[in-house]
Amino acid sequence: MTETTSATSGPIEVWITGIGLATSLGEGLDANWDALNQGRINVDEKTFAPYIVHPWCQVSLDTQIPKKGDQRQMEAWQRIGTYAAGLALDSAGVKGNKDILGRMDMVIAAGGGERDLAVDSGILSAQAKGNSAPAFLNERLMSDLRPTLFLAQLSNLLAGNIAIVHGVCGTSRTFMGEEVAGVDAARNAAARIAAGQSDIALIGGSHNGERKDLLVLYEFGDFNLKDKFAPVWARKQQAGFALGSAGAFIVIESKQHALARGAKPFARLSNVVADLSTRKQPGEVTATLDKLWSQLGPLDSGGAIITGTTGIEPVTSEERAFLQKHADFAVRATGTRFGHTMETQFPLGLGLAALSLSRGALFPAGDSSGAEIDMQGAPSQIVVVGAGHWRGEGMALVEAVK
Amino acid sequence: MTTPRDTFGRPIVVVTGMGIVTSLGAGKSDNWTKLTAGESGIRTITRFPTESLKTTMAGTVDFASVEPFTSTGLSERLGEMATEEALAQSGIGSKGDFPGPLFLAVAPVEVEWPQRMELGRAVGKPDVDYNDLLRISGGGQYASFHNRFMFGSVAAHLAEKFGTKGSPISLSTACASGATAIQLGVEAIRRGETDAALCVATDGTVNPETLVRFSLLSALSTQNEPPQAASKPFSKNRDGFVIAEGAGTLVLESLEAATARGAPILGVLAGCGELTDSFHRTRSSPDGKPIIGCVLKSLADAGMTPEHIDHINAHGTSTPENDKMEYLGISAVFGERAKQVPVSSNKSMVGHTISAAGAVEAIISLLTLEHQRIPPTINYEIPDPAIPFNVVANKALDARVTAVMSNSFGFGGQNASLILTREPA
Numbered sequence: 001m002t003e004t005t006s007a008t009s010g011p012i013e014v015w016i017t018g019i020g021l022a023t024s025l026g027e028g029l030d031a032n033w034d035a036l037n038q039g040r041i042n043v044d045e046k047t048f049a050p051y052i053v054h055p056w057c058q059v060s061l062d063t064q065i066p067k068k069g070d071q072r073q074m075e076a077w078q079r080i081g082t083y084a085a086g087l088a089l090d091s092a093g094v095k096g097n098k099d100i101l102g103r104m105d106m107v108i109a110a111g112g113g114e115r116d117l118a119v120d121s122g123i124l125s126a127q128a129k130g131n132s133a134p135a136f137l138n139e140r141l142m143s144d145l146r147p148t149l150f151l152a153q154l155s156n157l158l159a160g161n162i163a164i165v166h167g168v169c170g171t172s173r174t175f176m177g178e179e180v181a182g183v184d185a186a187r188n189a190a191a192r193i194a195a196g197q198s199d200i201a202l203i204g205g206s207h208n209g210e211r212k213d214l215l216v217l218y219e220f221g222d223f224n225l226k227d228k229f230a231p232v233w234a235r236k237q238q239a240g241f242a243l244g245s246a247g248a249f250i251v252i253e254s255k256q257h258a259l260a261r262g263a264k265p266f267a268r269l270s271n272v273v274a275d276l277s278t279r280k281q282p283g284e285v286t287a288t289l290d291k292l293w294s295q296l297g298p299l300d301s302g303g304a305i306i307t308g309t310t311g312i313e314p315v316t317s318e319e320r321a322f323l324q325k326h327a328d329f330a331v332r333a334t335g336t337r338f339g340h341t342m343e344t345q346f347p348l349g350l351g352l353a354a355l356s357l358s359r360g361a362l363f364p365a366g367d368s369s370g371a372e373i374d375m376q377g378a379p380s381q382i383v384v385v386g387a388g389h390w391r392g393e394g395m396a397l398v399e400a401v402k
Numbered sequence: 403m404t405t406p407r408d409t410f411g412r413p414i415v416v417v418t419g420m421g422i423v424t425s426l427g428a429g430k431s432d433n434w435t436k437l438t439a440g441e442s443g444i445r446t447i448t449r450f451p452t453e454s455l456k457t458t459m460a461g462t463v464d465f466a467s468v469e470p471f472t473s474t475g476l477s478e479r480l481g482e483m484a485t486e487e488a489l490a491q492s493g494i495g496s497k498g499d500f501p502g503p504l505f506l507a508v509a510p511v512e513v514e515w516p517q518r519m520e521l522g523r524a525v526g527k528p529d530v531d532y533n534d535l536l537r538i539s540g541g542g543q544y545a546s547f548h549n550r551f552m553f554g555s556v557a558a559h560l561a562e563k564f565g566t567k568g569s570p571i572s573l574s575t576a577c578a579s580g581a582t583a584i585q586l587g588v589e590a591i592r593r594g595e596t597d598a599a600l601c602v603a604t605d606g607t608v609n610p611e612t613l614v615r616f617s618l619l620s621a622l623s624t625q626n627e628p629p630q631a632a633s634k635p636f637s638k639n640r641d642g643f644v645i646a647e648g649a650g651t652l653v654l655e656s657l658e659a660a661t662a663r664g665a666p667i668l669g670v671l672a673g674c675g676e677l678t679d680s681f682h683r684t685r686s687s688p689d690g691k692p693i694i695g696c697v698l699k700s701l702a703d704a705g706m707t708p709e710h711i712d713h714i715n716a717h718g719t720s721t722p723e724n725d726k727m728e729y730l731g732i733s734a735v736f737g738e739r740a741k742q743v744p745v746s747s748n749k750s751m752v753g754h755t756i757s758a759a760g761a762v763e764a765i766i767s768l769l770t771l772e773h774q775r776i777p778p779t780i781n782y783e784i785p786d787p788a789i790p791f792n793v794v795a796n797k798a799l800d801a802r803v804t805a806v807m808s809n810s811f812g813f814g815g816q817n818a819s820l821i822l823t824r825e826p827a
Contacts, residue, residue, distance in 0.1 A: 051536070073683060106678070110574075111553060112510045117532050124522030124530040135453030137515060141614040142454055150615035151683050151813070155510040155553075155574045160814030163680040169692070172678040172816060173582055176510065177554030177572040184571050188586070195593040212532035216521075217513060219539035220548035274569035276561055390549070391558050392569060 014190045015258045015265040015401065016354040018092025018251030020204070022084040023338050023348070024054035024244060029091070029355055031057075036352075036363035041337055043229045043242065044210075050226040051219075053209040054339030056080055056245035065165050075113045075152035078161050081206025084247025085162045088202060092251035093263055098167065100261070105170045105198045106159055107189040109181035109205035109343035113153030115213040119144040158206060168202055179308060180274055180392025181205070182346030187272035187394070190252060199257040204249030204351075205344040214243060223312055223389055231336040232311035233320070233371035239313040241389060244339025248348035265401045266354035267382075271296050274394035285318035288393045289385070290325070296383060296397040301328045303381035304362045306353050308345035309333045312389040319387050320371065329383070330375035336366045346386040346394060353382035353398040406658035408672075409705045412592040414826050418665040419492025419653035420765045421484035424752040425461035425646055428483055434769050437777040438798040442630035442751050444644050450610055457622040459629030460608045461646025461753030474511050476606030478556045480649035480758075481506070485564060485602055488651040492665060494598060495565070502596040504566035505586040506557045507579030507603035509757045513551050515611060556604070566600050576812030577717070578676075579603060580650060580760025581820055585674040587654040597659035603761035604649035616645060619684060621721060633754075634781035635718035635747035636725050636789045643719040646753025650761030657826060669768040670823045672805065673704025679815030686727040692817055693731030697807070700819035701735070706805065708736040711743060711821070713776055713801065715767045715808040716791075718747025719754050724811060729789040732809075744801055746794040750780045760810040764820055767806040771824040775800050 021028065024042040025035035035042075044055045061079055064086030065071050071079060089095040094104070123140045151157050156174040163169050173188070175181040185203045192198035208214075218224050218241075225240030232241075252269055273295045277288040293299075305323065309316055323331055334349055341348060356362050362379050365372035384396040408414050422429065425443025426436040436443075443461045452458040466483065468475040495501045518535075521544070525534040549555060557570040575582040580603030587599030616622045623632040623642035633644040660667055677699055679692035686693060701707060717728055733740035748766050755762050770776050775798050782795040808820045 112512055115512075120518065121531040124519065124525075124535075125528065127519055127522055128525065128528045128530050134451035138451065138454040138610050138614065141611055142456075142617070145611075145614060145618060147618035150619065153510070153512075154576065154813065156576050156812075156814045156816065157683060159678075160683055160816075163678045163815050164683065167680050169678040169680045169815075171676040172575065172814070173586070174574050175571055176508070176574055177557060177570075178552055180554065180569055181572070184569055187569075188571070191593060191595065192589065195595075197589055197593065212536060213513070216532065216535050216539050217548065217551060219536055220544040220546075220551075222540045222542065222545075223548075224540075276558065276569050278562060390552060391554055394569065 012194045012196060013255035014193045014252050014269045015255050016250050016252050016267045016269050017258050017263045017265055018088045019266060019351045019354055020084040020088025020091055020249040021351050022059060022080060022087060023246035024057055026057050027059045028087060033355060036337060039364060039366060045229060048215060051215050051224045052229050052242040054242055054244040055210055070165055073148060073151065074161055077113060077206050077208040078152060078158050080208060080245065080247040081158045082161045082165050084206060085202060085204065085249045086166055088249035088251050089166055100200060101167045101169060103170045104168050105189060105201040106162065106168050106172045107185040107201060107203045108159045108174045109185040109347065110155040110158045110174050110176060111343055112155050114211050116149055117212060178342055178390065179345055179386050179388035180394055181343045183272065183274045183386055183394025186350060186396060187274055190269050190272050193252060193254050200253035202249060202251055204347040206247035207245060207341040207344045209243030209245040209339055225311060231367040232309045232333045233367050233369045235311040236313065239311060241310045241312060241335060241340035244341040246338055246341045246344050246348055248344050248351050250347060250351050250354065266358040268399045268401050270397040270399050272396040276392055285315055285387055285393060286321045289319060289322040289387065292393060292395040296395060300381060303383065304330045304375060304379045305383045305385055306332050306334060306349045307385035308349055309335050310340055310389040311335055315387050315389065330362055331372050332363065346384065349384040350396060350398060353384050356382060357398060357400045414657035415588045415591045415654055415671040416657050416660050417652050417668045417768060418494060418655050418660050419488035420668060420768060421487030421651040422762060422765045423463060423480045423483050424648040424762060425463055426752055429487055430769060437751055437766065438775055440778050440780045440796060442780060444629045444632055444753050446629050455613055456617050456624045457613055458626045459632055459644065461644060462608045463606065463647040472514050472550055473607040473609050474550060474556060477508055477604045478559055480606050480647065481556065481560055481602050481604035484649040484651040488653050492653040494653055499565040500600050502566065502598035502600060503568045503590060504557060504561050504570035504600045505583040506560060506570060506572050507583040507757045507761065508556050508572050509605050509607045510574055511551055511553045514609065517547055560602060564600065575816040576814050577756055578760055578810035578812040578816040578818040579757040580762060581810040581818035583761060584652060584671065584764055584820060585676065585818060588671045588674055591654060591656050598655045601654055601761065602651045603758040605755050605757040606647045608645055608647055613645065623720060631781050633720045633750045635720040635750050635779055636786055636791055636793050637782055638784045638786040640720045640722060640725065643721050644753040646755045648752060648755035648758045648762050650758055650765045652761060652764065669771055670826050672823045673700045673821035675700025675703055675819045677817050679817060684813050685723060690727055690730040690734060692815065693727060693811065694734045696817035696819050697731060697735045700821050704821040706821060708739055710805050711807045713770060713803045713806045714743055714745045715763050715806055716745050716747045717809040717811045718749055720749060725789055728809065729791060741790050742792055744776050744794050744799055745791040746776055746779045748777060760818065763808050764822060767808045767822045770806060771803055771822065774803055
């Protein structure tokens with residue numbers, strides 16, 4: 001697990017032509033951009049206290065998911081994702097274009113759906129009260145589970161719902177595996193376009209951080225941020241991530257395909273690389289990030305880095321050791337602003353990189369520790385970084401289209 | 403010497419190693435013997451109590467064990483077993499050093515009931531809710547649960563054990579997952595990104611909640627007695643699929659790389675097709691267009707026409723819906739030939755291995771090409787007149803087979819078809 005294949009070194013340029021963001025900071029590009037520039041953070045320290053989460057900014061779902069029946073068939077993570085995917089398609093100007101959507105490829109990074117907490121609690125309480133008959137679990141599951149809940153839990157049904165609601169119907173692949181699934185979704189889709197195996201693709205993911213079942217899963221590893229919010233760079237004494245809620249999607253396509261339909265690029269997706277360090281020895285993550293950096297392609301000084309830093313230790317310190325070698329790059333940690341959205345964090349970073357390049361500015365620093373410095377002028381290159389809380393490292397180079 | 407490129411100028415992708423585990427047994431030899439003898443691996447479930455369940459049989463793999471038992475752990479173990487067999491046959495790389503990426507089809511992962519109940523007991527009070535679980539989950543005593551129930555945990559383990567390169571991909575396209583893993587490998591080799599890919603598909607998730615979930619969607623057969631007769635694809639009295647466990651691993655290589663190292667060439671991945679159905683979460687579009695499009699794409703990708711296909715390894719789940727729609731789709735593309743080409747469903751014997759099915763059936767398709775013998779569709783006693791496929795009924799058929807189409811159709815509109823041949827075109 002020491003080599004990585006550069007995915008997008010082919011001759012075909014890959015452009016980002018659509019961005020869809022529906023996050024804890026708001027819906028759409030302007031709302032997110034404004035919130036970032038105002039330094040606003042939407043954090044909930046009370047509902048799940050002592051655990052901290054970033055709640056989704058509620059929107060009128062009807063604008064992107066017009067049928068109530070469709071909304072009912074989904075759980076929150078799928079609604080967030082289907083909504084954000086619609087925004088990306090709108091942004092790319094392909095919404096409703098059956099010719100394009102019918103051959104648009106989709107690579108989704110997904111986890112799974114939420115449990116029915118009442119059903120689980122009922123079963124565990126009955127068990128605690130001494131009900132241990134062999135058939136007890138079967139009986140309760142058969143009688144209590146909603147028949148369609150399974151479909152709201154299945155990882156590939158985010159893609160399924162996007163196909164049903166928006167008509168994205170070329171190929172459909174769902175990658176799983178926490179943070180790096182988001183990197184690999186971008187890596188795979190971009191590689192296919194660069195090699196001429198695909199013309200246009202929708203990539204992204206969604207995450208609902210307001211879930212006790214997820215808090216339990218991450219509490220097993222003591223990964224949840226507790227008690228008090230702090231920027232990810234200021235959590236060393238109290239490591240943890242605050243689960244975030246976001247849908248983040250981008251539309252990528254070959255330059256030729258974009259030009260032919262008159263689409264304007266937000267940015268170019270020049271390269272995506274990923275690896276899996278075994279994390280058995282201190283320094284492995286730093287070394288892996290160093291190596292991925294060297295594979296990105298020519299980098300000018302004075303660019304920017306948008307990273308999905310988790311706030312988990314030791315991986316955050318390892319990442320910081322890598323970042324300190326590139327002190328001339330202005331760093332922005334999305335985890336401080338949006339929380340940790342797991343599979344969605346990397347697509348979110350890609351969307352924010354493309355947005356920043358298209359607006360000719362990086363959003364302001366969100367931290368006073370010195371990890372994030374102000375940036376003057378327009379960035380021409382932004383490197384998106386992701387080092388998973390447990391496994392997986394990845395990077396992308398996003399560049400301005402001149 | 404064969405040209406290493408196909409008619410489209412792409413590297414030809416061949417299979418140089420295969421490994422298979424199903425409810426019939428471990429390994430190609432055992433599976434092939436039983437498949438061609440028409441044996442069923444479906445049996446009454448003994449792993450957990452089945453009282454109150456509508457379905458009490460499955461194709462469980464009971465000869466593999468993991469401790470402590472989890473469905474995800476069993477999936478990992480089955481994937482390991484299949485991969486060890488495939489690597490031994492292929493002779494590629496060296497122990498713990500596979501020279502290419504891993505594409506893993508695996509069931510979505512979640513905390514399972516035995517672990518959830520262990521937590522519930524640890525709470526130590528009569529009314530348990532998630533706040534109580536949260537309160538006791540930290541502190542490190544359940545750290546192994548985190549590691550086990552990460553979606554990427556199986557891939558991380560297999561990548562480390564077999565030394566695959568780069569970031570391993572865990573994927574789910576429901577019942578098409580196994581085919582998608584192969585397709586991703588084919589695409590990577592065709593791009594020239596790698597000379598070899600390890601494509602693994604595994605599913606060990608027969609547990610109470612999985613059964614209940616599919617039961618509540620009315621997807622499972624309830625013809626529990628005798629269990630061996632429950633899976634009856636294309637029969638008039640079919641009533642659902644039989645859930646099963648298994649794994650399949652294929653070592654894919656470019657023909658050029660395989661030839662250069664003198665590797666055994668077991669077959670060719672001639673074409674892959676995929677097309678999403680946006681009609682409904684669990685049902686196919688009634689006009690069959692997505693299935694038709696998927697099949698046409700696989701033929702086009704292989705540079706073939708229906709006349710080239712001399713056997714169809716059907717998805718053939720034994721659900722009323724799937725088998726009907728599969729015939730509709732195939733007959734629209736194949737015309738009258740849909741009634742002539744021998745069609746068979748391995749699921750009649752091994753059940754539906756869900757995430758693994760596409761790879762398990764691709765391997766059986768390659769064994770069919772190797773042995774020039776088509777495994778039967780067992781339990782085919784009452785043909786459905788609405789599905790006039792030329793079903794290989796109950797007994798294996800010796801036939802000249804040069805190109806097999808293997809279909810996979812899944813929830814979420816996931817349609818994938820593979821075309822496998824014995825020799826490069």
